[in-house]
Amino acid sequence: MRVTVIGSGEMGRGIALVFAQYGNDVILEDSIPAALERGSKYIKENLEKMVEKSIIKQEEKEKILGKIAYSSNFEDSAKSADLVVEAVPEVVELKQEIFSKLDKICKPDSILATNTSNIKISEITKNLSRKERVLGMHFFNPANRMKLVEIIRSEATSDANFEKAVKIGESIGKVPVRVLKDSPGFIVNRINAPDMLFFCSVIDKGIEKPEELDSYAKGQGLPMGPYELMDFVGLDTVVHSLDYYAVTISPEYNKCTSLRTLVKEGKLGKKSGKGFYDWSSGKASIPKTEPSEKVTIMDIFAIEINEAVKLIEEEVALPDEIENAVKLGLNRPFGPISVAKSMTNAEVKKMLEKLSESYNIEVFKPAASIVNGKLKEVLSTKAFALKEGAKPIARTDEKKEKIETSYSTLIVEKRDKHVARILLNRPRHNLINSDLLNDLENAIKEVWSDNEIRVLLITGKGETFSAGAELSQFIPGAFDFVEYSRKGERIFKLLQEIPKVVIAEIKGYALGGGFEMSLSADIRVSTPDAQMGLPEVTLGLIPAWSGSQRLARLIGNSRAQYMILTGKRITGEEAKNFGIVSEIFPKESIDEGALEMAETISMSTSPIAASLAKRLINRGADVAYDSGLEMEAMAAGILYGTEDMKEGISALLQKRKPSYQGK
Numbered sequence: 001m002r003v004t005v006i007g008s009g010e011m012g013r014g015i016a017l018v019f020a021q022y023g024n025d026v027i028l029e030d031s032i033p034a035a036l037e038r039g040s041k042y043i044k045e046n047l048e049k050m051v052e053k054s055i056i057k058q059e060e061k062e063k064i065l066g067k068i069a070y071s072s073n074f075e076d077s078a079k080s081a082d083l084v085v086e087a088v089p090e091v092v093e094l095k096q097e098i099f100s101k102l103d104k105i106c107k108p109d110s111i112l113a114t115n116t117s118n119i120k121i122s123e124i125t126k127n128l129s130r131k132e133r134v135l136g137m138h139f140f141n142p143a144n145r146m147k148l149v150e151i152i153r154s155e156a157t158s159d160a161n162f163e164k165a166v167k168i169g170e171s172i173g174k175v176p177v178r179v180l181k182d183s184p185g186f187i188v189n190r191i192n193a194p195d196m197l198f199f200c201s202v203i204d205k206g207i208e209k210p211e212e213l214d215s216y217a218k219g220q221g222l223p224m225g226p227y228e229l230m231d232f233v234g235l236d237t238v239v240h241s242l243d244y245y246a247v248t249i250s251p252e253y254n255k256c257t258s259l260r261t262l263v264k265e266g267k268l269g270k271k272s273g274k275g276f277y278d279w280s281s282g283k284a285s286i287p288k289t290e291p292s293e294k295v296t297i298m299d300i301f302a303i304e305i306n307e308a309v310k311l312i313e314e315e316v317a318l319p320d321e322i323e324n325a326v327k328l329g330l331n332r333p334f335g336p337i338s339v340a341k342s343m344t345n346a347e348v349k350k351m352l353e354k355l356s357e358s359y360n361i362e363v364f365k366p367a368a369s370i371v372n373g374k375l376k377e378v379l380s381t382k383a384f385a386l387k388e389g390a391k392p393i394a395r396t397d398e399k400k401e402k403i404e405t406s407y408s409t410l411i412v413e414k415r416d417k418h419v420a421r422i423l424l425n426r427p428r429h430n431l432i433n434s435d436l437l438n439d440l441e442n443a444i445k446e447v448w449s450d451n452e453i454r455v456l457l458i459t460g461k462g463e464t465f466s467a468g469a470e471l472s473q474f475i476p477g478a479f480d481f482v483e484y485s486r487k488g489e490r491i492f493k494l495l496q497e498i499p500k501v502v503i504a505e506i507k508g509y510a511l512g513g514g515f516e517m518s519l520s521a522d523i524r525v526s527t528p529d530a531q532m533g534l535p536e537v538t539l540g541l542i543p544a545w546s547g548s549q550r551l552a553r554l555i556g557n558s559r560a561q562y563m564i565l566t567g568k569r570i571t572g573e574e575a576k577n578f579g580i581v582s583e584i585f586p587k588e589s590i591d592e593g594a595l596e597m598a599e600t601i602s603m604s605t606s607p608i609a610a611s612l613a614k615r616l617i618n619r620g621a622d623v624a625y626d627s628g629l630e631m632e633a634m635a636a637g638i639l640y641g642t643e644d645m646k647e648g649i650s651a652l653l654q655k656r657k658p659s660y661q662g663k
């Protein structure tokens with residue numbers, strides 16, 4: 001693809017580099033030749049560092065450098081581009097002028113993207129004739145390293161171009177998040193906007209000094225405190241954004257007196273050597289102080305949750321996308337959605353009311369859904385129903401034999417009448433988080449209530465089962481962790497309780513929580529080289545989604561102690577020797593092999609007999625031998641009256657395959 005980047009500043013140079021790294025032909029254009037020289041130097045230095053660190057080879061460096069041309073000729077640079085990314089300063093008139101020129105000179109099928117941080121796309125495209133090809137591609141600094149790119153559509157952007165831009169984002173190794181509505185600040189900067197207003201108000205009101213709050217924030221694990229970060233970004237840039245939000249979101253963003261005074265005095269932060277702090281040494285010299293706790297991390301979370309809820313209410317972005325964007329854009333282990341899920345509606349509402357009252361700021365007032373007690377409901381939004389371009393959550397394709405229900409973290413497929421398959425479907429080896437547990441619970445119930453389904457197969461979408469629990473999931477305290485463990489135990493136990501045969505198909509990794517999930521199945525099959533294990537003890541934890549109990553019952557105390565106390569992984573072959581896995585399938589054919597096994601069981605066994613047998617085995621292990629025998633006799637008695645038993649014996653005598661009805 002031919003890509004032209006307009007503006008060789010802080011952002012443009014990184015954007016040009018990442019496109020070239022992924023094999024695109026790039027022209028970096030800037031009206032100022034010195035800016036091109038700086039851009040070229042930055043690109044060379046970055047590639048050299050990558051060679052030093054053995055990330056790329058010298059030949060690759062040369063190849064990437066050969067992919068980038070530098071130019072000050074706007075028209076020549078843009079006319080044959082398939083994609084133009086504009087990265088000139090955040091001035092609406094300048095961007096309008098650039099886009100009106102691009103509109104005239106670019107090929108009709110080229111996509112024109114702006115890297116604006118805040119400005120609505122529709123403002124930039126105001127006077128254009130072909131608005132359907134213009135959209136936002138908002139990269140984060142440094143663009144060649146940060147994984148996030150927000151893809152923003154205006155009302156005029158066509159579906160095809162929007163989806164094409166998402167694919168382009170993926171093709172250069174980024175995680176694109178969809179911003180479905182043109183709204184100031186999009187996702188990450190919008191979530192950050194009331195934070196800035198809050199930090200300004202804290203110092204305007206003399207509640208805390210910058211160093212007190214920064215010292216507290218660093219103690220909470222943030223790499224930089226909020227004032228140090230504003231200094232780093234540039235206080236003029238911050239004020240510029242606040243001015244825009246004052247016009248587009250709320251006039252309250254005009255507050256922030258102390259910050260505006262600093263800018264008027266020319267104290268812009270790092271770039272001018274002085275801001276909230278002195279930067280003359282190149283680093284912020286922050287006065288030593290005790291961290292203050294007048295402002296807490298929960299105040300900041302409450303404000304961010306509120307803004308996230310507003311974004312969902314306004315149908316700008318879906319909760320999962322917001323969570324992902326904040327995590328990746330702000331380098332955080334979790335975003336506002338997962339924090340909100342760990343709180344009650346009443347808690348969030350109370351905190352926001354208090355903040356709004358004590359700072360006298362309407363922006364902090366709880367959003368409508370929080371006022372109406374609908375926080376949990378809004379957080380579980382899976383699609384903006386029936387809007388143009390929105391995808392339905394559940395999809396039933398009558399023409400296909402396979403029926404699918406998509407949850408946000410997994411897919412349930414009804415493969416044929418009697419077999420359902422759950423595919424875990426999360427980034428990074430299907431890590432398990434609270435959302436996945438919730439979806440799994442619902443999916444198991446969905447399968448449970450379908451009387452036709454006899455066998456449930458669970459595996460991961462792609463090459464792996466699950467590498468375990470997502471350790472960055474936000475869990476506020478010890479008691480919450482107890483509850484989180486109970487939640488996993490309870491949901492995995494459903495696999496043991498469901499009156500259907502459950503098969504776990506293990507490939508790639510089944511570690512920690514992923515392995516525990518597979519242990520809750522009735523039968524496990526795997527590839528020879530699959531990696532299984534419970535590494536929790538090596539992380540200062542224990543297997544707490546039933547692994548500490550279930551493994552010993554399955555393979556005996558001695559082997560379970562060995563696996564849990566060493567945290568060592570075993571292969572599929574070793575797991576077969578341990579009695580964990582019943583059958584091994586080659587890597588290339590395990591999906592088909594496991595499905596075939598599920599289909600065979602579903603056709604050759606009576607569903608009533610299989611579900612009673614499963615229950616007997618599981619329950620019998622926990623009761624005295626004689627009680628187990630009694631349960632066995634009763635179950636046999638129940639089966640004796642069934643049509644299935646008659647069919648089974650008739651089929652045997654008539655030398656034909658049985659046809660069970662589950663009656």
Ligand SMILES: NC(=O)c1ccc[n+]([C@@H]2O[C@H](COP(=O)([O-])OP(=O)(O)OC[C@H]3O[C@@H](n4cnc5c(N)ncnc54)[C@H](O)[C@@H]3O)[C@@H](O)[C@H]2O)c1
Nearest residue numbers: 007008009010011030031032035087088089090116117141
């Ligand atoms: N800096 C960040 O952290 C960051 C992050 C995300 C998005 N953005 C956005 O990216 C855009 C660029 O920001 P930046 O920080 O790279 O700015 P910058 O000031 O570092 O670079 C802008 C470049 O554009 C060039 N330029 C100006 N007018 C031009 C024209 N008419 N034709 C060609 N080149 C022209 C300038 O010479 C300069 O080299 C802005 O919209 C900004 O809001 C910035």
